[in-house]
Amino acid sequence: MTDMLDHLSRRQVLAGSAATLMLGTAGHLVPAWADETCQSPYMPMITGQEEYMYVWTLGVEGVGDASDKMVTVDVRPGSPTYGKVVNSVSVGGRHEAHHAGFTSDRRALWAGGLDTSRIFIFDVASDAGKPRLAKTIETFVKDSGGAVGPHTFYALPGRMIISALSNDRDHGGRTALVEYTDEGTFVATHWIPTKEDPRGAKLVDDFADGYGYDVRALIRKNVMLTSSFTGWSNYMMDFGKMLQDKEAMQRFGGTVVQWDLHTRKPRRVFKVPGAPLEIRFGWGPTSNWAFTSSALTSKLWLIYEDAKGEWQAKEVADIGDPSKIPLPVDISIASDDKTLWVNTFMDGKTRLFDISDPMKPKQVYEKKIAAQVNMVSQSWDGKRVYFTASLLANWDKKGADNEQFIKGYAWDGKELTEKFAIDSFKEGLGRAHLMTFGSSKLYSA
Amino acid sequence: MRRGVTTIGLLAAAFAAAGGVWLTGSGGQRVGRQAFDLAALRALPDQFPRTADFDFVPPEPGSYALPPIKPAASAVLLDHTGVRVDLGSLLKGRISLVSFVYLTCTDVNGCPLAMSLLYEIEHASRTAAPLRVSVQLVTISFDPKRDPPAALAALADPRRAEVAAGHVMDWHFLTGTSEEDLKPLLKGFGQVVDRGTDLGRINHTLRLFLVDASGRIRNIYGLGTMDPRLLMSDIATLLLEQAGAG
Numbered sequence: 001m002t003d004m005l006d007h008l009s010r011r012q013v014l015a016g017s018a019a020t021l022m023l024g025t026a027g028h029l030v031p032a033w034a035d036e037t038c039q040s041p042y043m044p045m046i047t048g049q050e051e052y053m054y055v056w057t058l059g060v061e062g063v064g065d066a067s068d069k070m071v072t073v074d075v076r077p078g079s080p081t082y083g084k085v086v087n088s089v090s091v092g093g094r095h096e097a098h099h100a101g102f103t104s105d106r107r108a109l110w111a112g113g114l115d116t117s118r119i120f121i122f123d124v125a126s127d128a129g130k131p132r133l134a135k136t137i138e139t140f141v142k143d144s145g146g147a148v149g150p151h152t153f154y155a156l157p158g159r160m161i162i163s164a165l166s167n168d169r170d171h172g173g174r175t176a177l178v179e180y181t182d183e184g185t186f187v188a189t190h191w192i193p194t195k196e197d198p199r200g201a202k203l204v205d206d207f208a209d210g211y212g213y214d215v216r217a218l219i220r221k222n223v224m225l226t227s228s229f230t231g232w233s234n235y236m237m238d239f240g241k242m243l244q245d246k247e248a249m250q251r252f253g254g255t256v257v258q259w260d261l262h263t264r265k266p267r268r269v270f271k272v273p274g275a276p277l278e279i280r281f282g283w284g285p286t287s288n289w290a291f292t293s294s295a296l297t298s299k300l301w302l303i304y305e306d307a308k309g310e311w312q313a314k315e316v317a318d319i320g321d322p323s324k325i326p327l328p329v330d331i332s333i334a335s336d337d338k339t340l341w342v343n344t345f346m347d348g349k350t351r352l353f354d355i356s357d358p359m360k361p362k363q364v365y366e367k368k369i370a371a372q373v374n375m376v377s378q379s380w381d382g383k384r385v386y387f388t389a390s391l392l393a394n395w396d397k398k399g400a401d402n403e404q405f406i407k408g409y410a411w412d413g414k415e416l417t418e419k420f421a422i423d424s425f426k427e428g429l430g431r432a433h434l435m436t437f438g439s440s441k442l443y444s445a
Numbered sequence: 446m447r448r449g450v451t452t453i454g455l456l457a458a459a460f461a462a463a464g465g466v467w468l469t470g471s472g473g474q475r476v477g478r479q480a481f482d483l484a485a486l487r488a489l490p491d492q493f494p495r496t497a498d499f500d501f502v503p504p505e506p507g508s509y510a511l512p513p514i515k516p517a518a519s520a521v522l523l524d525h526t527g528v529r530v531d532l533g534s535l536l537k538g539r540i541s542l543v544s545f546v547y548l549t550c551t552d553v554n555g556c557p558l559a560m561s562l563l564y565e566i567e568h569a570s571r572t573a574a575p576l577r578v579s580v581q582l583v584t585i586s587f588d589p590k591r592d593p594p595a596a597l598a599a600l601a602d603p604r605r606a607e608v609a610a611g612h613v614m615d616w617h618f619l620t621g622t623s624e625e626d627l628k629p630l631l632k633g634f635g636q637v638v639d640r641g642t643d644l645g646r647i648n649h650t651l652r653l654f655l656v657d658a659s660g661r662i663r664n665i666y667g668l669g670t671m672d673p674r675l676l677m678s679d680i681a682t683l684l685l686e687q688a689g690a691g
Contacts, residue, residue, distance in 0.1 A: 104667060105637045105650050157652060157667030158635050159514065181515055182635050188512040219669040222501040262675055263509035285497070444641035444648060 043106045043155050044442060047380045051076050052086075052129055052438035054122075055406055056111045057430045058393050059094040064428025068097035070111060070122055070131050071429055072438070073406060073422065075384070083408060083420025085427055087130045091120050096236070096393060099434045101153030103160060103182045106442055108134065110160055111434075112150035114392075115236060117141050119150055119162075121184060128440040135184050141168050143186035147176040148232055154215050158182055163215040166231035173231040173253055174210035177264065192226060192257060193266045201257065204313075205271035211253030216279040216290065217261045223311065224261040225303055227276040227292050228253020239395040252296060256303055258311045270313035272301050279303075280333040280340070282358070287337050289358050295329065298322035300342070300353065300361050317361040319351065320344055329391060330375045334382045339364075341376045345391050348373045348403075350416070367416050371401035377435045378411070385409045385416060389424070390431030406432045485575060486684055489677035492569045499672035506681030511663040517543065517656045518633020520626065522585065522619040525601035527594040530619060532583075532630070536660045540580045540683055542566070542676065543654040545636045547588035547647055548596055554668060555651055560584075562653070562671050563616070569673075570614035575684055579658075582616040587631060587638050588647060589621040596620075635665070657683050 053075050059067040072087035095113025102109050107125035112118070119137040126132060137143075140150055140162075149165035159182065164175040174194065179187040193199045194210035201208070211228030218224075229235070230252045234242055242248045252275045258268040274297030281290040289304035300317040319342055320326035326344035333340050333355075340353045340361065350373060352365040375388045387407045390396050396404075406422040424432045490503045519533030536543070544563065550556035563582050570576035584600075586592035597618035607613045621627035631638055639648040653671060655664040664679050 105635075107637065156665075157650075157670060158665030179512075183515070185515060187514055188510075220498065220500055222499075222503075260504060260509075262670070262678075263504045265504075265509055444639045 043102055043104050045106075045380070046437055046439045046442070048441075049077070050379060050384070050437035050439055051441075053377075053386060053406075053408075054100070054109060054124070054131060054436050054438055055388065055429075055432050056097045056100045056434045057424065057432050058097045058390060059090075060393075060425070060430040061094075063425055063430050065090050066094065066430075067092050068095050068113065069429065070100075070109070070120070070133075071406075071432070072129060072131060073408075074129075075386075075408060075437075083422070085422065085429065088429065089122065089131055089133055091118075091133060091136070094393075097433060098392075099151050099153065100436060101160070102155055102436065104155035104157050105182070108182065109436065110153040110162075112153065112162070114149040114151065114165060114232070117148050117150060119184075124438055125443045128438045128443065131438075137180070137184050139186075140164075140178070143180075144176060144178040144189045147178050147189060149175070149235070150178070151212070151229075152214050152216075154217070159187060161215060163212045163226055165212060165229055165235065166233075171232040172251055173212075173228065173234075175212040175231070177212070177215060177226065179264075188264070190259075190264045192228075193269055198269070199266050201266035202268045204268050207255065207271045208257075208269040209253055209255050211255060213253065213275075213277055214279045214292075216281055218281045218288065218290070219261065220285075221288060221305065222261045223305075224259040224264075225279050225281075225290055225292075226257045226259065227272070227279050228255045229275050229277060229295075235392055236394060239392075256292060256301070256313055258303070268311060270303065272313055273297055274299065276301060277329065278331050280331055282333065282337040283335055284337050287358075291331060291333065291340060291355070291358070291361075293319060293328040293331050293342060295327055296325070298326055298328055298344075300340075302358055304358070314359070316359055317353065317363075320347065320349070329373075332376045332378050332385075334378065335380050336382075339382070341378065341385065343369075343373050343376050343387070345372055345374055350376060350385075350387065365414075369407065370403040370405060372397045372403060375433060375435055377437070379437075383411055384419075385411050386435050388432040388435055390433050393431060396431060404431055406435070483685070485573070486681040489573060489575065489681045490674040492573060492677065493565070493673040495674075496672075499674065503672070503674040503678050506678045507685040509682065511655075511679060511682055511686075513657075513661040513663060514665065515662050517541075517654065517660050517662050518630050519660075520621070520630040522621060522630075523589075523594050525594050525597035525618050530617075532585075532619070533660060535583065535617065536656050538658055540658055540680055541583050541654075541656040542580070542680075543583045543585065543634070543656055545585050545587050545631065545634070545638070545649070545652065547586055547649075548592045548600075549588070549645070550647070552646075555649070558668070559651060559653060559671070562673060562676075565673055566676065567613055567616060569677075571612060575681070576614045577611060579684060579687075580614055580680055582614065583656075584616065584618050585630075586618075586620040587624075587627055587636070587649070589623060589627065592620050594620060634662070655679055655683070658687065 053073040055071040067090040069090045074081040074086045096115035100111035109122040117140040121135040122131040123134040146168045147164035152163045162178045177190040193201045195208045213227040213229035254273040256270045256272045274294035276292040298319045302316045319328045327346045342351045353361040404424045408419045409416040546556035601618045637650045653666040
């Protein structure tokens with residue numbers, strides 16, 4: 001608890017008091033800032049030892065009950081069930097389970113299906129070790145006016161902002177940000193600017209594609225960023241088939257949009273070719289920047305505020321050998337802003353970049369996790385790093401290379417050491433994707 | 446701009462010592478569609494400085510929309526004199542900034558921080574007619590056992606004369622009839638209150654709710670968004686919307 005309080009103070013100093021706060025007492029709700037270093041800073045977070053890891057898992061025909069499910073892994077060191085699955089909640093059917101995110105009070109975990117556009121809301125406060133499906137939103141497309149594929153769930157006070165991936169008109173990449181109340185009532189849709197309809201944004205490179213993927217914010221600067229991937233017609237297509245389809249390969253996003261966080265109005269559109277995916281802001285008081293990685297071009301990009309107070313985008317490093325298309329997928333920033341984990345799906349490697357100078361990232365470590373690797377999450381202190389395998393149901397490797405797992409590692413600053421590995425096919429779970437942390441200490445009862 | 450005090454009572458005392466004058470609520474004159482000088486409305490955010498916590502130029506009032514989030518929940522509460530008040534009725538006709546607190550809260554990032562912000566807004570209302578005429582502060586204790594009407598009176602009574610004279614905006618202090626009766630109200634607003642085993646402290650999320658004159662929640666603020674300039678911009682946006690000039 002002391003650690004948590006220390007971190008709270010530190011984060012408030014570092015980040016300028018930019019968070020929703022749970023007022024706490026020892027052993028109960030904790031005033032804390034972060035566990036996984038990539039969550040919304042509006043929510044209470046776990047700066048000490050995470051107890052559980054929630055893994056949003058894609059159902060696979062012939063594996064277990066074949067349905068998508070929210071899986072709980074016990075990650076309490078010393079627990080008899082450490083590294084084991086201790087709970088699993090099936091949502092029935094396959095929806096292309098992908099990402100999930102907590103509400104700002106961290107009492108509920110929203111998880112989306114990219115195919116059916118359903119949103120599953122799990123109660124994680126009543127029993128942190130046993131999430132309960134509390135509500136399903138089946139009207140996302142209708143509510144939003146045509147957005148498809150709810151992806152990132154980013155907490156705002158009392159609300160959830162969701163970046164979608166597609167639309168119901170052509171199932172391409174043009175899409176929107178969609179807001180709901182924490183109770184699951186639709187509030188508003190904000191379409192991502194296109195060249196034809198820039199919605200007041202400045203097109204810095206005379207380009208805007210209207211695509212979406214991740215959404216993150218730097219509250220202190222009132223800046224929100226979105227990145228861009230591809231639409232339903234591609235992410236539901238067989239990967240090999242898509243690579244041979246020249247037209248399909250043209251339908252990838254190539255922009256990052258800067259928004260006014262408070263008004264949700266787009267301000268500037270940057271050309272960032274090759275499908276920029278996850279966005280990670282720095283945490284420091286002067287870290288007025290964010291990283292993103294472009295999947296198809298294998299580059300690290302920095303989105304940053306310049307000396308004049310204008311935000312810019314700059315390519316700052318290669319990830320592996322871009323000519324081999326290693327396909328960078330998830331990234332995870334350390335809480336001290338000094339390092340960044342980057343997973344590359346095709347070679348199954350995780351790579352650590354020194355980002356002490358964010359303009360000049362340098363790779364300092366790499367390790368092959370498996371034949372394929374996708375998501376990475378780290379604890380606030382960076383000493384524990386977790387990995388899952390699956391990218392998308394139709395994009396995962398086939399045959400022997402289709403290794404499906406949830407793995408936990410210890411990081412001592414020099415070497416990753418495996419602590420547990422779960423074969424998610426053998427366990428009847430399916431394809432494991434997003435990981436996020438839970439703790440009973442966040443709740444008093 | 447944040448005052449470094451640990452309880453609401455100390456905060457009030459500090460403000461008074463700094464020259465603030467506490468006056469009593471008037472009982473609420475209702476002005477739904479008061480016309481204001483547009484320049485005065487758009488200047489509301491300028492009353493507060495840019496800070497390191499909120500290091501940006503606030504949005505221009507009226508340049509954006511605040512979509513209704515949900516209806517504000519209602520309940521029968523007690524005011525500082527013990528009179529029963531229907532919250533739903535109180536919230537109609539004026540813009541309200543609704544907050545939930547408990548008076549013995551000592552967390553500097555909890556209730557005292559919210560109250561500090563509300564004191565600043567109240568103080569700004571001395572020179573901002575739109576705030577005095579069309580906006581009210583509504584602070585509700587979720588700890589009725591320790592915050593009975595008499596406890597609220599210590600905050601409400603000193604304000605009465607100045608509010609009645611129209612010098613500062615109205616500020617209503619309310620409490621529940623019981624913890625049980627408050628639960629639907631808290632749930633309706635989405636205000637998490639989690640009572641642990643430590644009876645002295647109550648865990649809760651820090652929230653402010655902007656409620657329009659029709660009783661609809663139009664914005665929700667947490668610690669990271671409690672920039673008085675953003676609140677002023679939002680209030681001015683709602684007033685411009687009411688005036689049909691947004």
